[in-house]
Amino acid sequence: MSFTNVEFLFFLPVVFLLYWGGPRHRIYQNSILLVASYLFFGSWHWQLLLLIIAGTWMDYYISRQFGKPGGDENHRKRLLIVSLLFSLGSLCFFKYAGFFATAANDALQLIGIENGLPVLKLILPLGISYWTLQRVGYMLDTYWRRIEPANSLLDFSLFVCFFGQVAAGPISRASELLPQLQKARRIEPHWIATGAFAFLLGYVLKAFVGEMLGESLVSRAFSSPEIYTSLSLWLGVIGFAGQVFADFAGYSLMAIGTARLFAIELPMNFNVPFLSRSLPELWRRWHITLNRWLFEYIFTPLTTSKGWFRNRLDLGMLIVFAASGLWHGAAWTYVCWGLLHAFGMIVQRNWDMLYRSWCRRSRVFVTIRKSLPYSMVSWFLTILFFVLTLVPFRAADIDTAVGYYRGLVDSPGSAELAISPLVLLAFLFIVGMHLIELKPLNKIKTLFYATPPLIRGVAYGLAVAILVLVVPFSKGTFIYQQF
Amino acid sequence: MLVVLGMALALVCADLTLGAFYNVPAKRQVRDGLQDLQRIPNVLVVSSSHGRSFHVLGDTLRKRTDDQADLIAVALEAGKIDAMEWVLHNRLKPMILDENGYVREPLTHMIFGITWWDTCREEQPTQTAHNVVTHGWTASDYMENFSIEGANELNRNYVRNLWRHTFSASALVRTRFAISENFSRFTNFLRVMLLGGLPDDEYQQTLDRWHDDIDSGHECYLSDIDMAALDRFTEFTRQHKLDFTVVLFPLKPDTITEVGLRDTITPFAKALKAYGESNSVRVVDMTLGILDDSEFMLDLDHVTPSGNIKWSEYALDNELQFLLGVNSTEAAQ
Amino acid sequence: MSEEQKLRQLIIDWLDDNYHFGDAESLIDGDEERSFLQSGILDSLGFVSLVLFLENSCSVSVDRSSLSPENFDSLGKILRFIIPLPNYKLG
Numbered sequence: 001m002s003f004t005n006v007e008f009l010f011f012l013p014v015v016f017l018l019y020w021g022g023p024r025h026r027i028y029q030n031s032i033l034l035v036a037s038y039l040f041f042g043s044w045h046w047q048l049l050l051l052i053i054a055g056t057w058m059d060y061y062i063s064r065q066f067g068k069p070g071g072d073e074n075h076r077k078r079l080l081i082v083s084l085l086f087s088l089g090s091l092c093f094f095k096y097a098g099f100f101a102t103a104a105n106d107a108l109q110l111i112g113i114e115n116g117l118p119v120l121k122l123i124l125p126l127g128i129s130y131w132t133l134q135r136v137g138y139m140l141d142t143y144w145r146r147i148e149p150a151n152s153l154l155d156f157s158l159f160v161c162f163f164g165q166v167a168a169g170p171i172s173r174a175s176e177l178l179p180q181l182q183k184a185r186r187i188e189p190h191w192i193a194t195g196a197f198a199f200l201l202g203y204v205l206k207a208f209v210g211e212m213l214g215e216s217l218v219s220r221a222f223s224s225p226e227i228y229t230s231l232s233l234w235l236g237v238i239g240f241a242g243q244v245f246a247d248f249a250g251y252s253l254m255a256i257g258t259a260r261l262f263a264i265e266l267p268m269n270f271n272v273p274f275l276s277r278s279l280p281e282l283w284r285r286w287h288i289t290l291n292r293w294l295f296e297y298i299f300t301p302l303t304t305s306k307g308w309f310r311n312r313l314d315l316g317m318l319i320v321f322a323a324s325g326l327w328h329g330a331a332w333t334y335v336c337w338g339l340l341h342a343f344g345m346i347v348q349r350n351w352d353m354l355y356r357s358w359c360r361r362s363r364v365f366v367t368i369r370k371s372l373p374y375s376m377v378s379w380f381l382t383i384l385f386f387v388l389t390l391v392p393f394r395a396a397d398i399d400t401a402v403g404y405y406r407g408l409v410d411s412p413g414s415a416e417l418a419i420s421p422l423v424l425l426a427f428l429f430i431v432g433m434h435l436i437e438l439k440p441l442n443k444i445k446t447l448f449y450a451t452p453p454l455i456r457g458v459a460y461g462l463a464v465a466i467l468v469l470v471v472p473f474s475k476g477t478f479i480y481q482q483f
Numbered sequence: 484m485l486v487v488l489g490m491a492l493a494l495v496c497a498d499l500t501l502g503a504f505y506n507v508p509a510k511r512q513v514r515d516g517l518q519d520l521q522r523i524p525n526v527l528v529v530s531s532s533h534g535r536s537f538h539v540l541g542d543t544l545r546k547r548t549d550d551q552a553d554l555i556a557v558a559l560e561a562g563k564i565d566a567m568e569w570v571l572h573n574r575l576k577p578m579i580l581d582e583n584g585y586v587r588e589p590l591t592h593m594i595f596g597i598t599w600w601d602t603c604r605e606e607q608p609t610q611t612a613h614n615v616v617t618h619g620w621t622a623s624d625y626m627e628n629f630s631i632e633g634a635n636e637l638n639r640n641y642v643r644n645l646w647r648h649t650f651s652a653s654a655l656v657r658t659r660f661a662i663s664e665n666f667s668r669f670t671n672f673l674r675v676m677l678l679g680g681l682p683d684d685e686y687q688q689t690l691d692r693w694h695d696d697i698d699s700g701h702e703c704y705l706s707d708i709d710m711a712a713l714d715r716f717t718e719f720t721r722q723h724k725l726d727f728t729v730v731l732f733p734l735k736p737d738t739i740t741e742v743g744l745r746d747t748i749t750p751f752a753k754a755l756k757a758y759g760e761s762n763s764v765r766v767v768d769m770t771l772g773i774l775d776d777s778e779f780m781l782d783l784d785h786v787t788p789s790g791n792i793k794w795s796e797y798a799l800d801n802e803l804q805f806l807l808g809v810n811s812t813e814a815a816q
Numbered sequence: 817m818s819e820e821q822k823l824r825q826l827i828i829d830w831l832d833d834n835y836h837f838g839d840a841e842s843l844i845d846g847d848e849e850r851s852f853l854q855s856g857i858l859d860s861l862g863f864v865s866l867v868l869f870l871e872n873s874c875s876v877s878v879d880r881s882s883l884s885p886e887n888f889d890s891l892g893k894i895l896r897f898i899i900p901l902p903n904y905k906l907g
Contacts, residue, residue: 001634006643043634144881175886193486280859295860300883303864304871311868313861349861359837366837457489464490465497468655469662 001043002167003199003254004207011040012258019262026184030158033262040163041126048125051090052161059083059135060156063142063149080143084136091132094124099330127167129327133293135160138174140297147175155181164259170252170269171289177266185263192261197460199257204429204467205250212426213243217417222394225404225411232417233407239423240394241387242430245273248287272437274430277378279341279348282386290327294320313349318342333392333401340389494655502654505676507661511535513570513618514648516557520578523587524553525809527579529571530596531562532784533732536791537596543795544806552810553589561614562601568712569615571719585723592726592809595716598734598770599751600696602710603703616640675781693738693783700747705754717762728765729755730803733786733794735779736771767802769794820895822906823874827891830869835862848892853885863888870894876901 001007015036022028042049062079065071138159142149150156159178165171221228221236228236252269259266267289276282283291302309303316318339325338358365368374388405395401407413419427435441448456511534520527526544528537537556544554557575559567581587604612617640620628625641632638650656662672671685720727731752739748752768759766778790786794799807817825831840835858843857844850852858858866867878867888876898887897898904 005634006639006646007634009646010642043629045633144883146881146884146886189484189487280861281856284856284859292860295863296884299860300864300867301880304867304878304883306877313864316864317861356834356837360833363838369837453485454489454492457486457491458493459489460486461490461493462497465494465501465655469659 001040003251003258004203007043011036012261016261020187024184024186026182027154029185029262030154030181033162034154034158037158037161037163037166041161041166044126051125052131053157055086055090055135056157056160057153058086059139059160060150060153063139063156064151066139066142066145067149076143080139083139087132087136087139090125091128094128096326096330127169130169130171131160131166133290134165134169134171134174137171137293137297138178141174147178150174150178150182152182162259162264164255164262164264165266168248168251168255169289170255170266171293172267177264180264187263191263195257195260197257198253198260200460200464200467202250202253202255202257205246205253207250208467208470209426209429210243210246210250212422213239213246216420216423218243218394220417222396222400222404225400225407225413227413227415228407228411229413229416230408230411232413232415233404233411235417235419237387237390237394237404237408240390241274242427244390244393245270246426246430272434274383274434275379275437276382277375278352278382279344279385282382283345290324294324298323314346317345317349321345328393332398333395336392336398336401337389340392344385344389498654501658505654505658507654507657510560511538511556511558513557513559513574516555517574517578519555520557520575522553522555523579523590524555525589526552526554526592526594526806527575527590528554528556528594528596529567529575530556530558530594530732531567531598531601532558532560533562533596533598533786534558536732536786536794537594539788539791540795540798540803543792543799547799548807548810552806552808554806556596559614560618561612562597563604563612563614564595564597564601564709564716565604565712566612566615566619567595567597567601568716569612570619571716574619576719580723586725589810590725592728592806593720594728594730595713596730596732598732599700599704599747602705602713602751603700604706604708610637613637613640617644689781689783690737693735694740694743697734697739697743697747700743701750704747704751710758713758717764726765728767728803729759731755731766731768731770733769733774734771735774735776735783737776737779738783739771769798769802773797819899819906823895823899824891826873826906827866827870827894830866831857834865844891848895849890851885851889853889870898873906874898874901875903875905877903 001011015032019029019032022032038049041052062083065079066076138147141147150159155178158181159172159174162177217236217239221233221239225233225236249270256266256268269288271285271288273282273285276285299316299320302319303311303313309316321338321342322335323338324341325334325336328334328337355365355369359369391404391408392398392401395404436445448459510532516534524541526541528534528540530537534556535558537554538558541554541556544552557570559570579587579590616624616637620641625638628638634642647656647660674685717727719725734748748770752770755766756768758764774786774790774794778787778793779785780787828840828844831843832838836843840857843855850857853860853863867883870876871878878901882897887893
């Protein structure tokens with residue numbers, strides 16, 4: 001079950017009532033959430049619950065060892081390796097076994113060996129890419145003694161598998177989430193109000209905006225790019241940027257909203273990314289929790305290490321983005337997407353260094369950098385680059401992606417994608433969401449929050465009424481859950 | 484607190500306003516049929532959504548016989564003989580048979596209302612039909628399936644229907660489902676509500692779809708699964724000495740092209756007639772010639788209220804006249 | 817000038833030089849505890865560059881366990897963390 005499935009409409013209220021209806025005690029609250037989480041996970045494939053439970057128990061035990069004062073460094077290191085081998089090993093096994101076996105077979109074929117390795121077709125455990133990273137982050141934090149290990153298996157089990165985030169993040173830092181789970185939570189009106197609001201906003205984004213753009217533009221353009229005009233293909237890929245955003249930011253908001261209903265705060269995952277004026281800024285605003293994970297646990301340790309990698313920032317970025325690509329999916333199209341972004345980041349960093357050297361020579365360059373035209377141009381280039389890299393992200397294979405790129409310049413097709421009023425509304429929703437965060441328009445938000453609570457309530461009520469009528473129960477698949 | 488109050492207030496008002504403005508007609512489903520079966524009728528009809536027309540036939544029959552003859556119709560949305568047989572076997576049998584396995588009195592007749600479409604099984608033979616899940620399953624069927632397969636697209640149909648039923652008091656929820664079923668899109672719903680009808684091209688599109696479906700109907704009709712289910716149905720009535728009639732229900736004349744008539748409608752009726760002859764089942768073909776185009780709804784499939792009355796009166800005057808006498812001693816023998 | 821003031825100036829200069837071209841002071845806006853990451857003063861990339869810069873210019877070595885926003889996410893945090901480190905020496 002997923003947040004937009006109808007089962008969730010029964011599941012959530014029942015868990016909510018049990019959670020707040022019982023004693024306000026950590027053990028009670030966490031037990032309810034843990035049972036609910038295992039049920040939520042088990043509703044996909046209960047057999048794989050064993051994988052998550054085994055990993056949880058092992059990491060709990062190992063992290064307790066890390067927490068002991070003193071201790072043999074080599075022993076600690078060995079334990080860490082065991083833990084990482086299990087977590088990352090199961091991730092690789094489920095996610096990449098097929099990909100690497102196919103790649104190896106292709107290579108073997110070159111030297112004349114046919115079907116050298118069996119290619120397994122495995123079910124991907126729900127959210128494995130997300131909870132693996134969250135757990136690995138916790139293990140590294142405890143190994144490096146940045147945080148105290150959890151002292152209750154119950155708290156830790158919930159930290160690993162909380163149903164609000166198990167399917168697709170946001171990926172929390174242990175220091176953010178564990179302390180919240182280690183004490184009893186109180187119900188307060190603001191949790192419920194902001195939670196319900198985030199959930200509803202997310203629902204609209206995902207179930208209406210995302211599905212609308214996906215169905216009317218993206219799936220058509222990408223399924224047979226050759227029949228569409230260049231303009232329509234541009235529309236298709238821009239629509240895809242909107243779809244991925246709406247789909248995933250919507251899902252993240254629903255996760256954040258769900259967690260708040262239980263007085264738990266999850267980290268923000270998207271922060272109006274389409275306002276970004278540089279690639280580093282984009283990655284601070286887009287899928288924030290994944291990118292900060294990659295930078296905190298791969299990039300920073302590598303580039304600040306005492307060894308060869310020290311200060312090799314470009315190489316660090318190449319590794320981070322190749323990892324990001326591979327994390328998104330076991331396919332060459334994702335690797336290609338990751339490498340394109342690594343390239344973009346490296347170009348951007350070197351450009352910034354060059355520009356800084358000009359700034360040191362003359363303040364005029366500083367003024368230019370802070371001017372509106374510079375902002376506009378850098379915004380345009382950033383978004384254009386991001387949108388264009390989405391072609392391999394969406395295309396079935398590299399050939400299709402190349403064909404799509406050609407079509408963007410010159411397409412043999414003559415069919416046009418129509419923008420229906422609802423598609424336009426979906427686009428405007430995304431644009432509106434971004435514009436309202438700009439300073440001049442931010443006042444509207446402040447004004448809205450300044451209206452009497454009763455009026456605000458009525459506005460929410462009407463929005464819900466319209467949603468009940470308009471938004472379909474989700475039919476489509478959630479793009480980011482498959483990662 | 485005030486926010487929640489305002490929200491609740493707005494929702495209730497919106498619900499009441501909508502309820503006053505647009506009253507969604509309740510649709511008869513299996514659930515309603517089962518409820519009616521608290522009393523055992525003379526005639527039991529099992530049908531697809533066209534069972535709603537048979538429900539009107541029941542009203543007409545009771546009126547004409549001064550409540551001497553009773554008919555209950557069980558309507559399974561989206562039909563298919565295999566699915567309808569599932570409902571008969573799993574839901575109706577426990578109600579119409581007594582503890583010794585005999586048919587309860589005064590049930591003597593069974594009618595099966597179908598069209599060619601009900602013999603086109605879509606799902607994989609091993610999978611339960613989606614409409615069985617939605618309208619036929621009970622909570623224990625669902626839990627059993629959920630415990631094995633977890634939540635999936637198929638068993639989700641049950642939960643969705645449960646949701647709909649739980650909130651059926653709300654006009655918002657009723658309208659929501661009516662929109663997805665009758666108008667396919669929200670904008671179409673607005674058009675019908677505000678402008679009184681769909682533009683011609685939308686109508687033409689729906690009509691074209693029907694033409695395509697019926698023209699190519701012969702590719703899927705008389706499927707083995709559905710015909711085997713019909714055999715089981717027939718066997719059930721024979722075993723329990725029930726008078727069995729298969730009614731081929733009216734279709735909108737507009738939806739049938741020459742090709743459709745030649746390739747699908749006529750051969751289907753012929754095949755069913757032949758089935759009736761070799762199995763001693765009464766087959767009544769009412770597909771064409773009784774209702775005209777204006778007596779079908781916007782979906783070009785279901786019959787309007789006035790059309791239902793016209794058809795019922797016609798049926799009781801002609802092919803189904805024997806129903807008027809089902810409660811006489813003669814018929815009971 | 818105290819050690820703290822010297823280091824503070826060094827960081828401000830570095831931020832100006834590399835990121836904010838004379839605006840660093842106004843971005844910090846007198847709030848020594850303002851979060852670098854949240855207010856956009858520094859991103860993860862800048863974070864790494866700053867750590868490397870501080871290691872070089874203050875002759876200190878930052879341990880893995882200390883490499884976290886808790887120690888580097890604001891001017892105040894950096895000052896409190898770096899100065900007490902062994903071998904700390906500016907210049």
